[in-house]
Amino acid sequence: xxxxxxxxxxxxxxxxxxxxxxxxxxxxxxxxxxxxxxxxxxxxxxxxxxxxxxxxxxxxxxxxxxxxxxxxxxxxxxxxxxxxxxxxxxxxxxxxxxxxxxxxxxxxxxxxxxxxxxxxxxxxxxxxxxxxxxxxxxxxxxxxxxxxxxxxxxxxxxxxxxxxxxxxxxxxxxxxxxxxxxxxxxxxxxxxxxxxxxxxxxxxxxxxxxxxxxxxxxxxxxxxxxxxxxxxxxxxxxxxxxxxxxxxxxxxxxxxxxxxxxxxxxxxxxxxxxxxxxxxxxxxxxxxxxxxxxxxxxxxxxxxxxxxxxxxxxxxxxxxxxxxxxxxxxxxxxxxxxxxxxxxxxxxxxxxxxxxxxxxxxx
Numbered sequence: 001x002x003x004x005x006x007x008x009x010x011x012x013x014x015x016x017x018x019x020x021x022x023x024x025x026x027x028x029x030x031x032x033x034x035x036x037x038x039x040x041x042x043x044x045x046x047x048x049x050x051x052x053x054x055x056x057x058x059x060x061x062x063x064x065x066x067x068x069x070x071x072x073x074x075x076x077x078x079x080x081x082x083x084x085x086x087x088x089x090x091x092x093x094x095x096x097x098x099x100x101x102x103x104x105x106x107x108x109x110x111x112x113x114x115x116x117x118x119x120x121x122x123x124x125x126x127x128x129x130x131x132x133x134x135x136x137x138x139x140x141x142x143x144x145x146x147x148x149x150x151x152x153x154x155x156x157x158x159x160x161x162x163x164x165x166x167x168x169x170x171x172x173x174x175x176x177x178x179x180x181x182x183x184x185x186x187x188x189x190x191x192x193x194x195x196x197x198x199x200x201x202x203x204x205x206x207x208x209x210x211x212x213x214x215x216x217x218x219x220x221x222x223x224x225x226x227x228x229x230x231x232x233x234x235x236x237x238x239x240x241x242x243x244x245x246x247x248x249x250x251x252x253x254x255x256x257x258x259x260x261x262x263x264x265x266x267x268x269x270x271x272x273x274x275x276x277x278x279x280x281x282x283x284x285x286x287x288x289x290x291x292x293x294x295x296x297x298x299x300x301x302x303x304x305x306x307x308x309x310x311x312x313x314x315x316x317x318x319x320x321x322x323x324x325x326x327x328x329x330x331x332x333x334x335x336x337x338x339x340x341x342x343x344x345x346x347x348x349x350x351x352x353x354x355x356x357x358x359x360x361x362x363x
Contacts, residue, residue, distance in 0.1 A: 016040050017063040018044040019043055019063065020046070020047070034131070063142055077112065092113065093116050093141065094117040111221050140330075176205065176286060176295070178282055179204065179206045179296075180296070181208050182208070183300060184300030184330055188327070191348070196357050198227050205246075206245070207253055208246065211249045216232065228244060235264065238258075239264065250276065252277045255285040256285065273306075290318065298334045299334065320344060321344055321347060322338055322345075322347075
């Protein structure tokens with residue numbers, strides 16, 4: 001029997017993750033519910049609009065929210081910030097026909113705090129592939145991590161300093177900022193960049209795990225977040241003061257010395273992490289060119305991409321800051337940095353941004 005169009009609440013009978021479905025289509029709600037139940041999730045509720053979702057979340061805790069974008073009344077995007085607050089830590093997965101690869105709505109949703117997105121097929125195309133994809137997305141987002149452990153089951157080493165200010169103050173600042181991120185990273189990046197003044201003079205390099213078709217929208221979103229120009233990297237692009245450059249989706253972004261400065265070199269070799277683009281080549285090459293004048297930052301993301309490059313950056317005298325677990329959608333990448341003892345500090349993105357903002361290029 002299809003799920004009711006307004007609200008259904010289900011009492012949990014075990015410790016399986018609880019999910020709220022928000023979609024104005026009764027067919028979509030029923031298909032998603034069947035997929036989740038088959039994947040050993042509990043469908044805690046299914047509602048047809050954002051207002052009902054807010055009411056549900058205020059009364060019932062869940063682990064995740066599956067949210068459509070295009071709905072009558074308040075759209076999913078407009079409601080997203082309130083749903084995140086009401087969800088009290090619940091991960092929001094956007095499942096919408098508006099979440100096509102490369103769509104501006106997808107980048108906007110991620111910047112607003114959605115954990116991930118998934119393209120919803122047409123009513124006649126809800127096949128096995130979609131059911132597998134939504135279950136896999138939620139399983140990865142809801143991987144259980146205890147506060148005292150990293151994703152690898154090891155206790156992270158504490159940063160040697162009591163905060164990044166002390167770590168950075170031991171040197172004379174840095175000349176470049178390199179940021180790596182994946183799942184949950186766009187929202188974290190927004191929080192960080194908004195703390196930087198428009199006059200912030202240093203170049204910023206960003207490797208975010210996204211397909212190539214997303215990159216024009218992502219670069220435009222970054223430019224808006226930081227209120228400064230942002231370009232998608234091209235081979236031989238010069239690294240200049242005040243310039244923000246994002247890695248393309250089909251190549252790694254490396255840095256090479258040009259004698260009178262530095263430039264981008266794009267490469268496509270397989271990475272140890274399996275990611276394209278990968279954070280490791282960026283960190284490795286930034287450390288090689290800038291040495292102790294390099295700052296690396298690792299934000300929310302799955303896996304451990306960036307940890308090998310971060311080690312080489314630190315070995316060459318650079319500094320690495322990582323997002324703390326409490327503020328991360330997924331603490332895989334920053335958790336790997338913490339476990340390896342490579343982070344000078346573990347902080348929320350906004351605090352990282354405030355610290356970065358104090359380190360201008362020396363006169």
